[in-house]
């Protein structure tokens with residue numbers, strides 16, 4: 318059992334000041350004054366914001382298959398450093414996570430490492446090929462208890478397959494998680510279709526290729542009475558469709574990534590593949606619509622889509638480079654910059670979109686996204702909102718280096734992460750104790 322911890326004078330949810338006592342993995346006291354248990358590690362948390370441990374619904378860990386880009390271990394470490402206590406690992410590995418065997422291995426490896434709970438997302442179709450449904454029931458009933466299914470990286474394009482998947486997940490209250498991209502409209506696409514793609518001479522990825530699938534899937538979910546979650550929403554039109562679907566009572570939820578909330582297609586002018594991502598960075602108007610939608614609840618969560626790539630897949634010309642960028646270690650800083658410091662949201666809202674809602678959508682809310690209250694598991698993230706820092710790719714814990722934020726200053730970061738009371742990340746500025754803390 319880990320050493321007791323006293324978090325002194327934290328700002329709970331960025332709101333009231335209180336201290337928190339953690340013993341045997343559980344929160345045992347919360348209050349203005351607390352009794353410190355013997356031998357406790359005391360953290361002076363004045364000025365720090367205490368949030369429930371963050372839950373990422375969209376992470377690529379690359380293991381099995383591309384351990385040169387990331388492993389469950391390096392990705393777990395990056396997650397802990399970023400303030401996350403749970404990540405949902407996407408199925409586009411090699412082999413694909415389309416059987417109970419693979420998802421159990423990913424889940425067990427995550428538990429063995431113990432830095433973050435790794436919840437595997439199962440593939441919707443065998444080999445992500447879009448042709449035959451995977452053994453979803455076996456994955457749901459496995460030790461990994463899979464509730465979310467996605468062919469992320471590719472769209473579940475065939476409407477009949479999508480319909481069957483939506484019907485199937487109803488039997489265990491799961492959800493189909495969709496990478497909304499019309500395959501025909503985006504053949505050869507390199508970036509957002511607009512002024513900049515025309516100027517640069519790069520093949521465009523039109524907004525309608527996302528929006529048409531979002532609309533179709535919302536209607537399919539309504540038709541079969543099931544639950545769909547849309548990944549990495551990137552356009553104003555998608556926001557409007559999700560808003561319409563929610564008004565109509567359709568069980569649709571949606572996510573936005575930090576990069577789609579900050580960056581635009583103008584970045585492509587650098588021809589630096591660090592900015593090449595799927596779906597592509599869009600326009601200032603889309604960014605504004607996404608920010609407003611996260612703030613008003615149309616978009617339920619922020620998810621990183623942490624997509625590590627080996628350097629040979631990024632250090633090349635734009636057209637040859639892989640899609641995707643890192644996100645776990647910079648998410649808190651980017652979210653603070655675009656949503657909190659801008660006045661659009663409070664830290665209480667951040668707890669909702671980065672912990673509570675993702676835990677609920679992923680059906681892990683019995684473990685994560687719990688209130689900071691007595692008797693609850695001590696999954697806690699302390700954020701220093703004044704820890705302005707400059708991102709350096711070489712200083713990241715991820716095995717990969719493909720961050721688009723190198724050299725950019727972010728206003729804050731996670732400085733302590735506790736998973737069931739065990740410190741999984743302690744920033745050096747806090748003088749971590751040498752005892753009772755994992756190496």
Ligand SMILES: NC(=O)N[C@@H](CC(=O)O)C(=O)O
Pocket residue numbers: 377409469470471496593594595596622624625639640641642
């Ligand atoms: N986002 C990306 O650009 N890439 C992701 C796949 C995905 O999320 O679609 C990847 O696996 O690299």
Ligand SMILES: [Zn+2]
Pocket residue numbers: 469470471496548549595596
């Ligand atoms: Zn995707």
Ligand SMILES: [Zn+2]
Pocket residue numbers: 375377407469470622624
């Ligand atoms: Zn992804």
